[in-house]
């Protein structure tokens with residue numbers, strides 16, 4: 001006869017053994033690739049952020065990860081993400097409004113940024129991605145960041161945890177978006193917002209669809225060799 005306490009302990013051990021890990025496997029492959037934050041006639045309901053999963057193999061559950069905007073810090077507005085981003089896929093969060101002027105986004109997660117995303121200017125603002133379980137986005141180190149504006153006066157941190165460099169030196173961007181144009185993290189201003197597509201304008205980098213570093217390198221090499 002197995003003692004009851006032994007059976008209970010075994011059950012708990014088995015439960016622990018088979019419980020799925022809380023950590024978001026592969027979240028480091030997810031990057032902010034475009035932000036639309038300044039809409040003609042008023043921003044409320046038209047703003048969005050595009051994420052891209054650069055993994056060629058992993059679909060990544062974003063649930064619980066935090067998209068945060070600043071601001072004096074990244075606590076200006078926060079959104080708890082909910083959904084899965086497929087490998088090489090995009091995830092557009094924001095809205096709820098979709099019209100040609102904001103790029104006609106199809107939202108994977110519809111949520112109205114509240115307060116609205118800051119608009120850059122002389123004092124830079126930023127958008128940052130934090131891992132699930134982050135307790136305080138004002139002190140945590142983000143996974144990925146874009147900082148836009150003239151000067152990072154408030155010292156918004158980048159992925160190192162220290163004050164980041166400005167990625168997009170924009171003063172105003174009404175009707176425009178800021179877009180990541182290389183895998184390594186070069187950003188530019190885009191005149192036609194492009195939610196749901198990732199484009200690399202730098203010919204040294206992969207076009208959309210080839211999304212991982214491996215693919216980027218393969219494509220660049222292949223382009224040189226004329227094999228792809």
Ligand SMILES: [Ca+2]
Pocket residue numbers: 043044045112113114115116
């Ligand atoms: Ca809003």
Ligand SMILES: [Ca+2]
Pocket residue numbers: 037038039043047116117118119
């Ligand atoms: Ca805004």
Ligand SMILES: [Ca+2]
Pocket residue numbers: 033034050179194195196197198199
């Ligand atoms: Ca895009």
